[in-house]
Amino acid sequence: MKETPIELAESYACLRESVLGEGVSEPLPGELPGEAVLQACWQAGLLGREWTMQDGRRVRMLDFGVWNRGAGPDFLNATMEVDGRRLQGDVELDRQPEDWERHGHGVNGRFDGVMLHVAFARPGRVWFTRNSRHEEVPLVVVPAEAWHAATGVRLPLPSARADLCRLPLAEMSDADVVSLLQAAAAFRMQAKRRRFRRKAELCGDHQAWYEAWAETLGYRVNREAMSLLAGRAPLASLHGQEEAVLFGTAGFLVPVLPDRCDEETRAYHGRIWQSWWERRDEFELSEERRLPWSYAGIRPANHPHRRLAALCLTVAGWKEFSSLLRARETRRLETYLNGLTHPYWSYRVSLPSPVLKNRLVLVGKDRVRDFLVNHVLAYDEDPVAWEIYLRLPGGSPSARVVRMSDRLFGSRSGGEVLVKRAYQHQALLQIEEDFCQPSLCEECLFPRQLQDWRAERRCF
Numbered sequence: 034m035k036e037t038p039i040e041l042a043e044s045y046a047c048l049r050e051s052v053l054g055e056g057v058s059e060p061l062p063g064e065l066p067g068e069a070v071l072q073a074c075w076q077a078g079l080l081g082r083e084w085t086m087q088d089g090r091r092v093r094m095l096d097f098g099v100w101n102r103g104a105g106p107d108f109l110n111a112t113m114e115v116d117g118r119r120l121q122g123d124v125e126l127d128r129q130p131e132d133w134e135r136h137g138h139g140v141n142g143r144f145d146g147v148m149l150h151v152a153f154a155r156p157g158r159v160w161f162t163r164n165s166r167h168e169e170v171p172l173v174v175v176p177a178e179a180w181h182a183a184t185g186v187r188l189p190l191p192s193a194r195a196d197l198c199r200l201p202l203a204e205m206s207d208a209d210v211v212s213l214l215q216a217a218a219a220f221r222m223q224a225k226r227r228r229f230r231r232k233a234e235l236c237g238d239h240q241a242w243y244e245a246w247a248e249t250l251g252y253r254v255n256r257e258a259m260s261l262l263a264g265r266a267p268l269a270s271l272h273g274q275e276e277a278v279l280f281g282t283a284g285f286l287v288p289v290l291p292d293r294c295d296e297e298t299r300a301y302h303g304r305i306w307q308s309w310w311e312r313r314d315e316f317e318l319s320e321e322r323r324l325p326w327s328y329a330g331i332r333p334a335n336h337p338h339r340r341l342a343a344l345c346l347t348v349a350g351w352k353e354f355s356s357l358l359r360a361r362e363t364r365r366l367e368t369y370l371n372g373l374t375h376p377y378w379s380y381r382v383s384l385p386s387p388v389l390k391n392r393l394v395l396v397g398k399d400r401v402r403d404f405l406v407n408h409v410l411a412y413d414e415d416p417v418a419w420e421i422y423l424r425l426p427g428g429s430p431s432a433r434v435v436r437m438s439d440r441l442f443g444s445r446s447g448g449e450v451l452v453k454r455a456y457q458h459q460a461l462l463q464i465e466e467d468f469c470q471p472s473l474c475e476e477c478l479f480p481r482q483l484q485d486w487r488a489e490r491r492c493f
Contacts, residue, residue: 038419041212043221049440049467050218051485052478065128065153066184069325070257072107072126073264075151076100079183079228080175087160087172090115092149098124100265103319105143113149115171116140122148130172131155134365140165149173153180185228210451213483217460222422225411236267239351241409242358243268246347248342249404250396253431254327258283259340261324266316268348275306275348279341282316284323285384296387301377333382333395342378343395360410360418370396370404402428406455425455437469438460 036044054072065071074080076097083093107125113120123146127133130152138144142165150162150170162170205213233241244263251259266282266481280286286309290302318324328335347354347370373395380389402425410422430438430452438452438461451457468479 036212036215036224038219041216042223045213045216045220045463048216048482051482052468066180067257067325068107068126068128069322071128071180072100073127073154073261074123074180074183075108076264077232080179084173086115087174090171092173094172095119101248101282102265102317102322104321106147109443111149120148122146122161124149124151125170126151126153128152129154130160130162130174133162133170139163151175153177164276181437182228182231185224198283214451214457214460217463218422218456219419221459222411222419225407226414228410229408230437237277239355240268242355244352245408246404247344249400249408250344251337252330252331252335252340252400254331255337255340258324258326258337259344262341263344265318265324268313268351271348274308274312275345275350276342277305278312278316279345279348280338280384281309281313282306282318283326283337283341284318285341287340291385293387295388297377297388298381298385334397336383339378339381339384339393339395343373346373346375346395346492358409360413360415363405363409363421366405366409367398370401371398402426404456406459423454423456427453427455427458430458433465434458434461437465440469 051335071080078097084090086092090111093114094111095114096110096112101107101109106125108124108126110121111124114233123144125133125138125144125147127136129148130150131371132152133139133150138147139162143163145166145168147164147170152172152174155174160172162172166171227239229245232244240263244260246259247263248256262279262283264280277286286302286306288306290299294302328337347468354369355370371394374392375395378395379392381387382389383391406422406425410418410425427434434452441464442451442459452461468477
């Protein structure tokens, strides 16, 4: 009998636990997500609501506060309860407690209203957060398990000796290798589904899908920036002004265009600038909170302006788009996204760029496949989602997938066949994140535990 995705995921979890043990290790400073990512998780409530403060008291957040767009603490006018006492004030998030002083908050009067200092790594010594009035600010260190679960961020891949990983796989039958990859892919799918359901419960299905789609459009280099933008300009706040609000919040609108811009560009810019001007005070970010856009090493067709234009189009047609976010609507969703056009953005690569002779697609096949694999199929509990997931072609493998394929399969006969499907790519990424820890390869338990797992079949 074929294993279900849940059974496969459980089998992989068994192997994973035998190597990693239970829980999540404390992070090193360089392994933590960026502060903007952590702020987005806080704002969405994904980091939890109750913690133990450094002094042993329990704190419960009643209102996470308003995500600050200007200078000062990260969240304003938050409400918390400590030992039955309700308090209101600001909240500051830092990756490490010591960042409070590194960033100069301790001598900045703007931070005197902070009632809670939140960090994500334990201090290297006894630490007291104090404001400019020399008053102690209560400190909470969010457990590593909480931000791991919220962000899915894993440890970086170190250099390693690939021959140690190839040995157990070289002895495994094709059927066992396929089972391992399907189990890893199923585990990854289930983890993504849990994160999505948690976010949807807190901010609603439509906002959760909106953020997932924005993240997908960001591709690799601007995934974080697009996701943060969706949090800064929520779906429910756009009110039919998606181009103005999103391009303005992103920081892509300037009062005066370069002289080289043509009349069509000036007319388009003028139209959305007028709407942006009316809502600028509501959405504009200060310089220190600008979104981290990257322009290096990207193809012109993937310029952030065009990715944002595609997001605007789908938001404008959200009712139709959102009705297709199910496994059984896969073909219709592909047709819908591949057919998106815009009178301006189908022929431009950026706001001030010259017009192109040939039309460019706004959403290519690779982006659609990425969205299906990482979101649509991963989140749908319909059994047909798993069947489509296993059949979906993988496209060109990323550098990470190629590296892991070489590490695990090497010159194994037929190894190239094991990177043809999307689920195989996902499986290799999961194995990399779980077992290629920043430790000496000689100390890695994965090869030995994999042999035991295969021999005993204890998880199948």
